[in-house]
Amino acid sequence: MALTITGLSKTYPNGVKALKNLSLTIGNNMFGLLGPNGAGKSTLMRTVATLQDPDSGTISLDGIDVLKEKNAVRKLLGYLPQEFGVYPKLSALDMLTHLAVLKGISSSTERRDMVDTLLRQTNLWEARKKALSTYSGGMKQRFGIAQALLANPKLIIVDEPTAGLDPAERNRFLNLLSSIANNVTVILSTHIVDDVRELCPRMAIISNGEVLLEGSPAESLDALKGRMWSKVVATDQEVLEMEQALQVISTHLVGGLHEVRVYADSSPAEGFRAVESDLEDVYFLNLARQVKN
Template identity: 65%
Template sequence: MQLVIQSLSKTYDNGVQALKNISLTINSGMFGLLGPNGAGKSSLMRTISTLQEPDSGSITLGPIDVLKQKEAVRRTLGYLPQEFGVYPKISADDLLNHLAVLKGISNSKERKELVTSLLHKTNLYNDRKKHLSGYSGGMKQRFGIAQALLSNPTLIIVDEPTAGLDPAERNRFLNLLGELSDETIVILSTHIVEDVKELCTDMAIINKGEVLMQGNPLQSLETLKGQIWSKRVERGEAAAYKERLNVISDKLIAGKPTLHVYAPQQPEEGFEQIVPDLEDVYFSYIFGRQQELATL
């Protein structure tokens, strides 16, 4: 199965161009869509999931024309949006059962077996009778995956799924995603680089409605070898470095900024060459990396 997006564009009524001629080819397995808040990720996810129409372009999911065969897409789609509502005074067991009926699973024995299996898979079985209002953020996200899997989908979209989760719940959720079938296309839309690093064999970086790169995360690291330099500086010095060097990121470590600079050779005395990580790849594209590396 393959999801093919070609020349997709979308401008909202307020004049904001959310998608600008986006083209992506996504194969089975985990695909990471990285970008800052407001990059266009959610607009792209809503368009793929048939919740909004693009101005131009095409999307196909195997033999299905996504923009023309919306019902066919919805039958094979599992979608976990960034924010989703649940009935607070109903149990996970009852709500999954209800949603399964809406999905067309009319055989009560088959439906019970499916719901029980999904509750076990998402580690919610012991809390299946608890009202959803009593669930933690991570438990609600795991319930969201359970409902997304009800129709045995070939395409699953999860939009910013780990935002706001504590580290333990984040790990549980990512482990759950990682267990999904290799025959399923899973699009993980996020601004958290670590989520993609740990799960995805293919990724794209999007910003301001445009695809900046698509490729394998490990291959993308190869393009930065020997070109990322690090230096720890005083707080008052960081701004001056940013004015004269291509600083792609800075973070406080023990109260002092540590700068990462993208440069083909040592930018200044005191900078040490480091092994790049996926965060360096991400920031190098988002903050003006040279365009000759935009195609991997």
């Protein structure tokens, strides 16, 4: 299942340029779409999901023109938006059954078997008869994946799925996504770097509607090998001085002190130590380069 996005642009009536001639190729795997809030990720996902049209550009899904053959695409698509509504008084069982009818699953036996399988797969079987309004944030997200999997989609889009989840629920959700991706193409749109690092063999970083990097996390990390340096300092003034003199990628608080991470071909100054690069370094470096350009 190949998704090819070419030259996609979108400007909203308020003048915000959400997408700027954006092109991506997504193969049959878990693909991470990483970027800050407001980067254009949700606009891109809604466009691929046939919920809005771009101003220009094309999208092809295994030879299907996504922008012209929307009904054909919807038969292959599962979508979990950043926010999705449910009937709060309905149980998960009743809601999934209702959605299965809307998906065109006319056989009651097939519908029942599919709903039961999805409830077990998402670990919601024991709570299947409880009202959705009683579900925790993580349970609601797992229900969202269950509804996205109805009718065996070939392409699944999940938009910021782990935002707001506690660590235990996040791990459950990521494990679920990983198991699903063995059989379908999953696009994971997020601003959480660890989600992409843990799940995705391919990824892209976008910001201000543009692709900054496309490739594998491993290749991106190799490009920074031997070029990341770290120093812990005590004051904001020291951090400011480093930001003015060096290519600071990020700063983190560690035990009340500031860990400053710098990109340089060799040791940038006294007191710095070489450190292993991580995907967060790749992310912040590409964002910083865009600002500089």
